[in-house]
Amino acid sequence: MSSTETQTQAEKLVKELNNQTENLSIEIDVSKRVKGGFNASHVDALPKLAREYLERHGVDLSNGYPEKPQSEQIPLYVDDALKIRNTPQEYIPRGKNADREKKALFSKVKEVKHLTKYIGTELVGVQLADLNEQELDELALLIAERVVVFFRDQDLAPARQLEIGQFFGNPEIHPNNFRVPGLPGTTVIWTQLFKRNGHKTSFKNARSATGIWHSDLPHELQPPGPTILAQNSLPSVGGDTAWSSGYAAYDKLSPAFQKFLEGKYAVQRSMHTYLDRNDPLNGGKQITREQPIVRTHPVTGWKSLYVNRDWTVSIVGLEPEESRTILNYLFDVYEKNLDIQVRFRWQPTTPGTSTVAIWDNRVSQHTAVWDYDVEEDRHGVRVSALAEVPFFDPESKSQREALGLDN
Numbered sequence: 001m002s003s004t005e006t007q008t009q010a011e012k013l014v015k016e017l018n019n020q021t022e023n024l025s026i027e028i029d030v031s032k033r034v035k036g037g038f039n040a041s042h043v044d045a046l047p048k049l050a051r052e053y054l055e056r057h058g059v060d061l062s063n064g065y066p067e068k069p070q071s072e073q074i075p076l077y078v079d080d081a082l083k084i085r086n087t088p089q090e091y092i093p094r095g096k097n098a099d100r101e102k103k104a105l106f107s108k109v110k111e112v113k114h115l116t117k118y119i120g121t122e123l124v125g126v127q128l129a130d131l132n133e134q135e136l137d138e139l140a141l142l143i144a145e146r147v148v149v150f151f152r153d154q155d156l157a158p159a160r161q162l163e164i165g166q167f168f169g170n171p172e173i174h175p176n177n178f179r180v181p182g183l184p185g186t187t188v189i190w191t192q193l194f195k196r197n198g199h200k201t202s203f204k205n206a207r208s209a210t211g212i213w214h215s216d217l218p219h220e221l222q223p224p225g226p227t228i229l230a231q232n233s234l235p236s237v238g239g240d241t242a243w244s245s246g247y248a249a250y251d252k253l254s255p256a257f258q259k260f261l262e263g264k265y266a267v268q269r270s271m272h273t274y275l276d277r278n279d280p281l282n283g284g285k286q287i288t289r290e291q292p293i294v295r296t297h298p299v300t301g302w303k304s305l306y307v308n309r310d311w312t313v314s315i316v317g318l319e320p321e322e323s324r325t326i327l328n329y330l331f332d333v334y335e336k337n338l339d340i341q342v343r344f345r346w347q348p349t350t351p352g353t354s355t356v357a358i359w360d361n362r363v364s365q366h367t368a369v370w371d372y373d374v375e376e377d378r379h380g381v382r383v384s385a386l387a388e389v390p391f392f393d394p395e396s397k398s399q400r401e402a403l404g405l406d407n
């Protein structure tokens with residue numbers, strides 16, 4: 001056989017194979033891909049304090065814990081996942097018309113303790129669950145100004161936590177994540193569960209997952225503002241969380257660089273992956289969305305830098321190398337300036353209660369410190385209140401400009 005004949009035969013074969021694969025239809029059984037519903041096996045693994053806390057607040061654990069959406073409700077394809085929240089929802093910017101001095105809230109509090117100059121305040125001697133709408137409105141302003149606010153020794157029912165989240169915005173109902181049974185809008189943050197689902201965190205890779213600086217859910221059409229995390233089981237030492245201020249990160253930049261970034265957009269991606277309908281065998285695909293790099297906070301009116309190492313992919317309109325270099329620099333500004341950060345130790349808290357942090361994801365990044373033994377489990381409930389469609393107002397001021405602080 002001549003080489004030309006061999007070539008022709010090979011070409012024929014390739015053509016035939018191509019024809020066959022073109023008509024190949026792939027059927028995927030959704031229920032087998034993502035297991036939804038309850039998983040009874042985790043209930044017994046719940047830390048004692050977390051279990052008592054949930055039961056005391058009327059959470060039904062009889063079907064299992066935690067709850068996931070039913071398999072058929074979990075989107076398989078990325079376009080379906082995107083469709084879940086792809087039209088704007090009404091949002092009321094709580095705190096916008098609140099008393100700037102916050103007299104109602106502060107009269108209820110024993111002590112207002114600023115943990116650092118630019119970020120983080122602890123409110124001592126007050127129960128979050130007891131705050132009325134006026135006090136919550138003032139709290140929304142305090143969170144917007146101080147970026148993160150802490151409360152210890154809280155007796156906060158997950159249902160009341162969700163209610164407060166509803167006051168702050170539209171609680172995010174995750175299509176594919178664990179929630180407190182019967183409470184869509186809550187997310188369970190539980191180390192043991194994380195490990196049981198195959199995530200291996202060791203001393204050597206402790207920076208993976210939530211150990212990387214990030215802001216939550218920036219791929220959403222309306223990413224979260226106030227986010228409430230109530231931790232009701234904590235390691236005796238370790239498991240801290242650190243936050244960094246986006247207002248201050250913006251203020252660290254030179255005026256010329258600030259101008260360059262204003263009006264530009266970055267591509268943000270989701271943590272969860274779904275399949276590409278047109279290329280389902282090519283692995284998981286994230287939801288992506290373009291968001292302004294500098295955004296204006298609707299309550300304070302201050303500008304903030306809105307990019308993070310975990311979820312920001314690229315800057316729209318720049319060459320890949322330019323984008324990478326600039327983004328890495330911006331991530332560093334957030335991560336390396338200790339004067340714009342607060343590191344919070346969740347302990348001590350009275351056993352049987354929660355330590356609560358409420359941070360504004362629009363104007364901050366955070367990172368979890370994975371330095372504790374999983375045997376000393378960490379368990380909490382998060383409610384993320386989705387806020388406005390991010391925007392940049394060219395007339396808005398930076399925090400330092402608005403407060404008359406020196407550069």
Ligand SMILES: [Fe+2]
Pocket residue numbers: 210214215216366
């Ligand atoms: Fe997070």
